[in-house]
Amino acid sequence: MVISAFSPLASTRFAPHFFLFHPKSTLPASRRRSCCLGGQTFFSAQSAASSGNNSLISSSINQNPPRSLFPGGYKRPEIKVPNLVLRLSSDDVFRDDKAVLDVIDEAVSDRVGIVVLTGGEGSGKKLYEAACLLKSVIRDRAYLLIDERVDIAAAVNASGVLLSDQGLPTIVARNTMMDAKTDSVVLPLVARNVRTHNAAFDASNSEGADFLIYTIDGEGSLEKLLSSVSARVKIPIFVMVDSLTDRTSLKISSDLLRSGVSGIVVSVDELSSLTEDDLSNLFYSEYASYKKVDGDRQSFDNLRVTDTENGFPGKKMISGFTGLEERERQFIVKERSVLLEAIDVIQRAAPLMKDISLLKDAVSQLDDPFLLVIVGEFNSGKSSVINAFLGQRYLKDGVVPTTNEITFLRYSESEFSEQRCERHPDGQYICYLPAPILKEMIIVDTPGTNVILQRQQQLTEEFVPRADLLLFVMSADRPLTESEVAFLRYIQQWRKKIVFVLNKSDLYRNAEELDEAIAFIKENTRKMLNAEDVTLYPVSARSALEAKLSAFSGLEKEQPSNTPYLGANNFSHLEKYLYSFLDASTNNGIERIRLKLETPVKIADRLLSACQKLVREECQQVERDLALVNDLLSSVKEHAVKMESESISWKRKVLSLIDNVQGRAVKLAESTLQLSNLDLVTSYVLRGNKSVQMPVTSSLRDEVIDPAVSEAQKLLREYAMWLESNNARKGNMYKDSFEKRWPSVVPSFQSQLEGSQVLRTKHELGIKVIEDFSAAAASKLFDQEIREVLLGTFGGLGVAGLSASLLTSVLPTISEDLLALGLCSAGGLLAISNFSARRQQVVSKVRRTADALARQVEEAMQKDLLDATDSLNNFVTLIGKPYQETAQDRVNKLLGTLDELAAIQKQLETLQIEIQNLHVSR
Template sequence: MRRRNVQEQQTDILQRERQLAVALRESLAGYESVDIYATPLEQVLTSLDELFLLVIVGEFNSGKSALINALLRAPVLEEGVTPTTAKITKVHYGEQNRRIQLDQDTVEQFYPADFLRNISIVDTPGINAVLREHERMTKDFIPRSDLILFVTSADRSFTESERQFLESIRAWGKKVFIVLNKADLLRTPDEIAEVIAFIDENCKRLLGFKPEIFPVSVLEAQRSHTAIGHEAIRLWESSRIGALEDYLFLKLDEGERARLKLLSPLGVLQKLIAEIKGAVEQRARLLAEDDRTVNAIEGNLQQFRKEMVQNFSHRLGEIENIVLEMGQRGDRFFDDTMRLTRSLELIRADKIRQEFEETVVGDSAARIDGMVRDLTDWLTDQEQRFRQYTLEYVDRRRKESSVRDDQMVGSINRQFDYTRNTLLRAVFEKANELVKSYDRQEEAEVYSKELQKAVVQALLVGAGGLTLGTIGAATAAAVGLTFLDLTGITAGVVVVILGIFIIPARKAAAKRKFDEKMQELRQRLHALMNEQFTKELNGMIQRIYDALAPYIRFVHAEQEKVAGMRQQLASMEAEVLEIKGAIEEM
């Protein structure tokens, strides 16, 4: 009953591990260059359905294949003093000794050894060999292993290349036993103990773990197979292979193998999650810088808008003051001119017109025209300056970013950085094009026409007896502000004055009417010019936004992806710990 419960627990844990591996694979679907994780994730899923995998690794000529032959008690695998294992060789139980080529890198060897019913042994190409492809195959297979026997040689134990390889193995969370082969080269037990102590100390100091170490002599084990009688027994005992067999096939019982089998994929998943988490955090830091860049540009655009509005308000106020002054002069003109004592003068319309033009209108048209032209120059200058500032800002950001290309961790981030830098270059080129294509003279003409049109529309109010203009707005916009016939006011004023001469009581009402028209003129001038300015300012800012839009969208989209990935990885980390706890409680 208890055995069935344990099996049910194991099945449940295997299912949870499978779901976790699939979830991690799916979570990477939206990320660049995830192929680097595809192989280990597939290996995790494959290993869940395999027998316990005992993987033999080590440098070339350390005796890996010979060790497997010693365990099989037969020369099943090829041996040699030069690298002989060029493929991953999986040794399984089979009724007959036969060999199958699975693919370019993998061979299956079948042999009728009883312990292979529960354990599969994997022979790997030697590391630190001339052919680096052999080392790659071995490293790529490590994630599938459940237990690793690292074979080192007594005549060159714990080399720097071995330390580096052991470090990479441990990173996958694998349990490692060390087999010290060629112990027969050491003359005394004290020498063997000294080498064991050396390996043990360096593993603890440099790699942070205390290994099980088995000194053996594969050569003496092989000799025992051909010797007879007491000599065969002596050679076998001297080889110490028996102690390794006892550990692998007796102490490492079904329950312990099951525990290691269940823990092994978790180590791989934990390493992958940690790597991806590190890459995501690095990406988040870069995006935080990008976000600050975007916020800075948006903040500068807002400040640019604020300063432009304030400056324009001041300039518009100066234009309105011209109209206000004209209205004040008009009031004085009414008071000074339209009196009964000047009745004879008032009937001379041409004299009244001339006096009104000189006294009230004066140089108002020219002053307004000049201010509108100054306003046009100011607008074009400010847009050109801000375009150039934005270009330089983006270019600095692009150059700062490109310096960090070599500091990116992992292919997933290198691809992200490539995409990001490509986009920054494109944005820079778009901004540069925006600056180069800016024709100050052409833009000034456009702004001038639009602003002049707004002024014309304000002045041509055409209400009642006071007509502030004598030609149409369309014609006015075509010829510019200098056309403004503010002297057209004269005709209306003359009519009003003659009416006052006939009916003096209308003087106060006419004066109020004049003041109302001046007030209306100021309001219309303010509204129409402000509307036109707002339109032009929005156009300026929108053109800059359009150039930056791909970069801004990229940053925001990537930030959302990072936030989602963080949440998923945190959940997966918690699931790994929960599964580990369940395994330990079995």
């Protein structure tokens, strides 16, 4: 399971991540889950998806999360009893006064554990909207069920659905909900609304409903409910009476609760009218106990299934180990202290790990009697084995599943010989029997492991870790079936001691067949459990019970010598073995104490290993998050290199423009500085009128420099805009990358403000260079340079020189020109010969001026580029700092948590060694 350092926003469902379950190959394939607007959403750690156009963010690693510590891959939702069920319609939800929502909000935090929403007179759309609104109010404080509409229940991610007698089959409704909630590890609730005791019995035992809502139509129905339904139906029953607004109905409801029903169904108006006194009188001490227990089992000593102070009249019970030595009692105190510390560490490491309740229960039961749990397939004879062991037919047996709930058998001195049972937490019954063996141990009967009703399978799977010793009952007609093998592999994870019972062994015709079956079972279970030895007892529980009953009634008859092989005589060996656990002086008695002490330690070790794996995986993911943050921060350098490369084309455009101006200016200078341009000399040089620019200068400014400056300014503005927009685009992309990848981290307002200011920085040094360049000054300088060359060449010639120059323009040959010049001025030839050099000096000055401007512009553009990349780097560093710090802080905390878990692991290992050596010196 991928778990990010940054938990997803508004995630209140199970995470992932955070239930610690082991994978199974038969789990359904993952499908997309529907969610309700305004309802709870989830994260999985499963992690926020990255932007599709952002290659800087790698997508989350897809892993199949471990689903459950239990082989079915799901946890069963527990219904706490006694309880109130609030039933309301979509019309009630949308009442104008809005007071209903306030009533519901208060009720689910204290009195109501289940809310049922009906459609009323409204449409499906109205029911859907009401469910969304109701779910946002209830959150995870109560179960929300939708009446009949499985589709809407699945769409809004409700806890389950309430079906009528004529509604969908329970298994169809549950599978439909599971298909829509494949990422949930909690089974959906499916309840039935029934009106007859037969319908109640069928819904409970044949259909696998989680609880019932029983509508009482009249006095006759009430009598039937009191006489039969409460006794025969073991799942929670909530009763709907006509009204709770009068004392008579309150008295009836109170009687129903005392008779064994789990709670009352109320409307919004009835709930509003009930006072605290009414509720106290209605539920008596059960209600007071209920109010003290919250969903997290903060006080997990309440409602313990092995409590002796249960309030049932006329019973006196034995609690805990008897005859413990002082060192054993001291060790229990020490062990409890270590285990409570382990609970604290695990809860802090994985706050949403609901399986911690296993360890809490085991710790709370350290002082309780030895817990012998009977498991096996239905029709393997579990109930018969218990009856034979107790010597009375206390439990019903048959060819169909007869045990639908976890049933605790406890000792009670009572004047009644029959069993007296009371309902405890959902899925658990406590039956009080006068069997002496129950003074020293609690026997637990469980539903069959191969029943088609998933709820019953889950009940057994979830109870196995609490067992001190498992009695695995197999039927001789089908030993080691596929489901038994799968269940044994699950038990092996908890390292439980298992005693195998091969029941119905009288089906074998002779001892050879029995020995062959025993050898087959032992050989395969040894390999499966990787055990050196396997304890197995072949028995015929029914024959053993009949023999005991006959002996008690004085009807025992002598068996004839030719009686066929019955295979029942080994039941006494099983009894002797189990009774030996009660004698602290025997090896088995010592082992009983060791097994009792090991039970919570093994649970803690299993949970701790799962928690370590979870935290380690989370730490690895957080380290990947941190590396990803650092990669994002360092990737700015790569972007700077890319910007540098792309800026070259911009520089080339501007420099090419300057180079073009330079070339045109050079051509103008060369074409102007010609000896043939005597009209230019006489008009603009010799006359000394410097205020009037030469035509070439005006042409240079108007046709070359001014257009070039305008074009350069345009290019540099575009360059500055490119830098700014590129920074803004990349900055937003980085910001989106952080926010989409880790939406729960919200940078401070100050850092966001500083970041926005950093990105708004202008980069216009290149523009400033061009703006500072004066076209007029350049033109004037060019004009001055031209004048100086012409004046320096022709100004010293005087009139004679000028006359000679004029003669050269009319004389036909060069020789005659030179002769004229020589005659006119002896120094004229020297002046004319230097003209070319002076012209080249002007050209060089033009080139130097243009090159200097080009360098200034290029340097300014480079500085703009560096400033822009620095701004982006500062921005990314600023916005990435909270993510980097969060990830680093999370890594440090997880590493610290791993150290804490490792320390607890060492303490548990020490406890294991001390438990093994506790009785060595005896």
